[in-house]
Amino acid sequence: MPDATEGSSSRLMTALRTLHVDRSSGQPARHQPVVLLWAIRRAAAEESRLVPWQNSWRELHAMLKEYGRTGSTAAPEYPFVALHRSPLWELVGVDGAVPQAPGSSLRPWLNAQNPLGGLAEEFYTLLKGNHDLCRQAVTTLHESYFDDYRLELLLLEAGVPLTDFDGYGHPPHVRIGDSFSQRQTLSRARVHRPRQAGICGTGELGAESIVVSGGYEDDEDYGDEIIYTGQGGRDENTKKQYEDQELTLGNAALATSASAGAPVRVIRGAGGDPKFSPETGLRYDGLYRVEEYWSQRGESNFLVWRYRLRAIDARETGAGTSEGRDIAAAINVMSAAPAGNATPGRRETRTQRVIRSTAVADYVKRIHDHSCQVCEMRIETPTGAYSEAAHIRPLGSPHNGPDEIENILCLCPNHHVAFDFGMLTINDDLIVTSHGTDANTYQLRGHPNHPVKKEHLAYHRQIHER
Structure with missing residues (x-):
């Protein structure tokens, strides 16, 4: 210098x-x-x-x-x-x-x-x-x-972060619980980019984030679970619906996230349920998964799109609790069906999961046009094609596989499950062997821009060897 x-x-x-x-x-x-x-x-x-x-x-x-x-x-x-x-x-x-x-x-x-x-x-x-x-x-x-x-x-x-961010998943340098007074600050931090809209995303790529702030009369907030109302058809002054919502724009984005199983950031604003919302401003509350979506007539008798989101760190079964042990016992009793619960309660629990890179998975699925590399199946949904990104060497301990394109396959749901359970294995020459009752072999369809590492295939065969 x-x-x-x-x-x-x-x-x-x-x-x-x-x-x-x-x-x-x-x-x-x-x-x-x-x-x-x-x-x-x-x-x-x-x-x-x-x-x-x-x-x-x-x-x-x-x-x-x-x-x-x-x-x-x-x-x-x-x-x-x-x-x-x-x-x-x-x-x-x-x-x-x-x-x-x-x-x-x-x-x-x-x-x-x-x-x-x-x-x-x-x-x-x-x-x-x-x-x-x-x-x-x-x-x-x-x-x-x-x-x-x-x-x-x-x-x-200042626009000079230490780490780049593609917009999906947990943003670097921001922590769960961070508060923001202004929507513009939230936007510059890329926690939620729109200055007004409650949903950030597209039908093609899925949703990045949503803001829960009591803007829609049909919203329900239970902390680790949110029943979120889609966007559109609302009077900004009265907060009432005046026309049906459509499965477009942000609504389509959340539907795509549900299909892909991709995490969505949740930000709560001061106007939401006071039990779970900040007193002032906005607060980043972490990643949620869109478990399902549907349309129904809301309080104002117009069709609205609704989405069930669950915190990624919320346990599904209450493992380790008395309720969790009861569930496990019921599953093991084959002579009688469990009674279930007509009015299930709610509880707050925590766990940790590996967060995958949406960008890497999307790249692999798009390069194969969402067609299964084993059977060529391409599934169409109302918001576009659906496929799944399968990690060859699993992520997380003890396997510690990398979240890289060389360790990912584009599969249909059936072959994804079969592969994860070792009912499909792949040789170094990319011959796929089915080990089910209908044993068969296939040639894994490749792509010049999607290399697959042989050591990951070998590791997968090793952990599923018979």
Whole structure:
């Protein structure tokens, strides 16, 4: 790095650490650091350096509500002007002297003058498109002013996360239970990208995420299980349905997720069931699986699409509990059918499961056009073709197979089950042997862009050898 650039970088970090901010509460105020976080994001994205006050204040106001100290006023006019006295900031288009930041006349002055504000040219040029240096700048702000925030969330806000994210599954650098005051912050963190819609996804690829916030009258929330109402046909003011919903857009996305068994992120908003929802803002509550979907007439007598989602970490049978032992005993008694339960209760339980990469599985299924590599079967559903991604060497302990295309096959449901139980094995020459009552052999259909590793096939044969 040239000496001049090193000098600019050093001046930038020093200026970020030594902002003149109010510390009367014992902690540094965040108004100026938040505005600088906004400016760093613009530099990272190579957006314009200077922005008119009237074009920026709403976004700055939202960021101050998200990241400001508890009890502080989200007043972007103060840092927008106060930063002018820092070497980091420029105000352009000012007629006369710039007033002191405190005072009730500041907002009218800004509205009248509408100056452009942004990073000084030296520092903007230094940061523009340089994500490594932008991360360093955000880290400096974090260390100096954001003691109660995780660095990962600030990096996401600045658009310079440490890890890329394809949109499906659990987002990196976000934890279950993380809270967000604003939908736009939730969007930039890619926890839920739409600023308004409750479902993110497409009928072709499935759903990424949903927001449960009491927006639909037919929603039901039981914590580890959610009966979610699809989108469309609702009056935004009364929250009542006025027409039938269709299996399109986000509704089709959730149906695809149900068919594929793919996880969906759930975010709860303050407007939902108070027993399970945050008091304010939005909260990321982890991954759920869409177990089934159907249409029915809702409370307003219009057809709605409904989806049963269950938390991936919720146990199905209560293993280890007295109820779980009763279920196991009933299964083992062949002389009499179990009575069942006409009004089953609910309980909160936890487990851990391996989360697969949706992108890898989708690649394998798409490259084979959802046709089974053993029997060529291609299943059509209302939202498109359905196939299953079968791992040759199983994921998780003790097998610890990789979640990579070389360890995945595209199979129909029948051959997926047969393969998982060892009723199908595959030789190194890709000859498939069926070990069932109707023993047969097949040639595994391959694809030049889908290699299969022989060591995974050998491992599968080994664990199912007879």
